[in-house]
Amino acid sequence: MLFLEKTATQQRQDVESVSDGLFHTVELLIQNHSLSLVVDKGAPKSLGKLPRQPSVDYNTQLYIGGVPSAVMASGLRSGPDRSPQAFNGCIHNVRINGELQDLGAAPRGMEGILPGCHSCSVCAQGACRQRGETGVSCECPPSRSGPLCDQKTAPSPCQSSRCVHGLCVPKASSYICHCAEGYTGQYCDRREEPQACRGHQCGHGECRVTDSGEPSCHCQPGYTGPTCDAEPACQGEVVRELLKRHQPMKTCTSTSKIPRVECPRACDGGFCCAPSKSRRRKVVFKCTDGTSYSEDMETTLECGCAKCPL
Template sequence: MPERASASGGLSALQHSSGGRNGTSFHGCLRNLYINGKLQDLGAGLDLPGCQPCQRDTCINGDCHPTGQRGFTCTCHPGWTGTLCDQQVSNPCDGNKCIYGTCVPINSYSYSCRCQPGFTGVLCDERDHDTVNSCSLSHCKHGKCRVSGLGKAYCECNSGYTGEACDREVACRGERIRDVYQRQQGYAACQTQEKVSRLECRGSCPGGSEGQGSCCTPLRSKRRKYTFHCTDGSSFVQEVEKVVKCGCTKCSS
């Protein structure tokens, strides 16, 4: 049955029954209000509490979004979850027990440990002797041994070399560098004031090695004059060879 109230005392009676003279303690939503047998239009200028789905603090730690006359959803602030955003999201890595590794969250309640090179175990608290000794067993002829994030040894080759053991020279090529030219003038060290871009010939040629067959050498160069400044305060101008192309030619004796 809908609530009915008389015209003379309907609203005041509701105010009185709500526990306050001004009705401030009323909680809920008034619907189907009849005065003198006539259904009242509560949407016509009457601001009645509780009739909107999104009230203050409906979503405890988030923003409320109405989905209809009575429904709503909550968009939670960072660090909170739940229908009303009243559950704090836990960080499983807080107080983790990874000894020599990094904590990796799996979900809100569990984690795994990513071990540093040289360590193993669930908590990365055990020495991985195979990894520790892997570089001592690896022979990098022209390079340095490194250990990957997975604990595997590999060779980091010097410029001009390739292969798993850095034992093969790459094909002859001109490697561009940008550096100063340096000269010795008596007891003084001298160099150009500005860096000069040029090629350095590096690599190997098929069917040959130093001293026999073909070698990787400059094929074309041009002479340029540069000013050298010395540590004793003097300076001079000198013409130098600037390599512009490299290739394979017969090795000089």
């Protein structure tokens, strides 16, 4: 920052570098014999003392960002650690003691100034980036678009995709699913039928290829047969009822209906339909004399064909 008074010249070096290609605001504070500089609305930093109180009026010359060569020739020193014409970047909103200076009036003697320097506050959202020496560009978040990130972007239809085993591809306002190998269907939620299973019908099951490459039906529970279309002969029937226990001088009844499976059907080949799977459960009984107790019972879950008891 260089301040030139009409009758005398004072040169003061900035205490903070702003030649970094980015955007900055500066304010010069003059109080009595003291000079301070505020960069980017930060804390004031002293530039030192002046021999006497400077006077600033309309004709006072203030150089920002560099010193014209003609002024340098008049005797101002640049110093070994700085160049008077090495500034690269944008400075805007220049103030002196809080008063905003008009930088758009094309002052006399402009050297090395390029148009198009804008404040990074132009981006409505996202990140502001300098592009060369003549302007900025806005990097928008996913929900925004446009040069200034001021336009809302419609959410991708794939955000609510139902593709299970596939890749969602947007198509207009909807989407389609590109299925992974081995899957098919609108949402790639069905296994693709193997070549060996084509034309092989499984009524209540799924065709699978055996290790030898032959098609075979894997039946759903409750069905059997080569094509899974036959119900097993020995199929249990679920019964729910209150259980009773008769004891001397009292009768005890379960507090809730207990589900159990009965095996009334017959099997081929001389086999009997009998319980094949069971579990123990605790049943609570309440008696007519006001007492209650619990009992562990074995209840049948499934039936199957087995050798008949002797």
